Amino acid sequence: MKGLWIDAPTGLAGDMLLAGLLDLGISRDVVEEPLRALGLAGKYRLTCEEARSGGLRGLRLQVEGLEAQPPHRHWSGIQAQLNNSALPERLKQTVLEVFTVLAEAEATVHGMPVDAVHFHEVGAIDALVDVVGVCAAMLALDPEWICCSPLPAGRGTVASAHGRLPVPVPAALELARRHQAPLLQSPDLAEGELVTPTGLALVAVLAQRFAAPEALTPLRIGVGLGHRQLDRPNLLRLVLAESSGLRELAHRRALVVVQEAWIDDATPEDVAMLANRLREAGAIDVAVEPITMKKGRSGHALTALVDEANAETVRTVWFAAGSSIGLRERCQSRWVLPRRHGLLETPWGLLAAKQVQRPDGHCTVKPEADALEALQQSSGCSVDQLRAAAAVAPFSSDEAWS
Numbered sequence: 001m002k003g004l005w006i007d008a009p010t011g012l013a014g015d016m017l018l019a020g021l022l023d024l025g026i027s028r029d030v031v032e033e034p035l036r037a038l039g040l041a042g043k044y045r046l047t048c049e050e051a052r053s054g055g056l057r058g059l060r061l062q063v064e065g066l067e068a069q070p071p072h073r074h075w076s077g078i079q080a081q082l083n084n085s086a087l088p089e090r091l092k093q094t095v096l097e098v099f100t101v102l103a104e105a106e107a108t109v110h111g112m113p114v115d116a117v118h119f120h121e122v123g124a125i126d127a128l129v130d131v132v133g134v135c136a137a138m139l140a141l142d143p144e145w146i147c148c149s150p151l152p153a154g155r156g157t158v159a160s161a162h163g164r165l166p167v168p169v170p171a172a173l174e175l176a177r178r179h180q181a182p183l184l185q186s187p188d189l190a191e192g193e194l195v196t197p198t199g200l201a202l203v204a205v206l207a208q209r210f211a212a213p214e215a216l217t218p219l220r221i222g223v224g225l226g227h228r229q230l231d232r233p234n235l236l237r238l239v240l241a242e243s244s245g246l247r248e249l250a251h252r253r254a255l256v257v258v259q260e261a262w263i264d265d266a267t268p269e270d271v272a273m274l275a276n277r278l279r280e281a282g283a284i285d286v287a288v289e290p291i292t293m294k295k296g297r298s299g300h301a302l303t304a305l306v307d308e309a310n311a312e313t314v315r316t317v318w319f320a321a322g323s324s325i326g327l328r329e330r331c332q333s334r335w336v337l338p339r340r341h342g343l344l345e346t347p348w349g350l351l352a353a354k355q356v357q358r359p360d361g362h363c364t365v366k367p368e369a370d371a372l373e374a375l376q377q378s379s380g381c382s383v384d385q386l387r388a389a390a391a392v393a394p395f396s397s398d399e400a401w402s
Contacts, residue, residue, distance in 0.1 A: 342397025
C-alpha cells in the first residue's frame, strides 16, 4: 500500500506542509487553481525557493498578503466563502472540515459560540493559502494512508494578539485533546511554539494516526523548511512510501456527509417510506428519532449518513420523496476498520458474513442478520444454534479488504 509518513522532528506548520508537498513533486498549479476559484487571485504572493537549515536542503515557502486593508475574517464568513465557491466537492468538504476543527477549538478556549469565532492568524490570507493548498495537494497525491509522527510541543511562551501565551498555545492544546494527538515534552526541545494550530488541524483531519509505520520502503521524500533558526535543522519530512502491511494502520479516517431534516407534517408511514428511499438511493444508514418541535408538535428527526460520491443523489431523494422544504448538511470524519464480505460454511448451509480486521491485527466474523434469519427458516434450527455453529465455522472470501 502506498502511503505518506509525515515526520515532524522539530515542529509542524501549514507552510512547512505545503513546502514539503511541493518538494515531493506536486505542481504549483494544483495549489493555486483552487485559490483562484476562491477569488484570492491577486490577494497574495506565494514564493517557494530551495534553502538550507542546519546544512540540510529543502523548500521554504513564504505567503505574502497583498491586500491593502486585510479584512477581519470570522468563521461564518470563511464558511460562506467556501460553500459558495466553485471548488471540487471533495476539496471543499476537506477544507471546511479543517476550518471547522480550528473554529471549534478556538470557541472552546475562548468560551464563545463557534459562529462568533474571530480568527486572528487563521483568518489571514496566509492561513487560507496554507489550508486550501495543503488539502488540494494531498488530494492530488491521493495516498492510501497518512500517518504523522508524535509532535514536539515546544516550551516557554509566545507572543499573540491576546498577550503572551504558554506553549503549546491553548488552541493547539485543545486540538491535541480533541484528536488524541500526542505532544512530546522534553527539556531538549527548542524553545518557543513548534506546532501551530493550523498545522495541527491539518494533520488532525488528514492523518489516520500519530505514529510512524512499523516498516516502509521510501519512494520519494519532500522536505519543507521552517522559518525560525533553531539549534538543529528546522524541517518537516514527507515520505511517500510503500508499506507491506495494514497492522499498524488497521483503521482509517473517512469523510462522510451527514444529511438531516426535522419533519412535523408527515405520518409515521411517510417517514418510514422516506427512510427506505434514502437507503435505496445509497445512504450508508438512516436514523429516525421522535422529537417535539415548534408549537408542541410531534415530529421526527431523520439523519442520513452518506458517502461523498452519493451526496447529490441522496439529496435529491429528500426533496422528491419527503415533505421537508429544507435540508441540513455537514461533513464529518468517521473511523473505519478494514472489512470484507464472505461466507461461513455451517452444517445447514452457507451463511453470508462480514469479517473485520481489528487494530491489533486479529479478525472477527459476524453473520449477516438477514442471512441468519433465512437459514433459520430453511433449516428449522434456532438462531442460537446457528450462531454457535457460525462461531466455529471456516470463513472464506474472494473480496479485497475495504
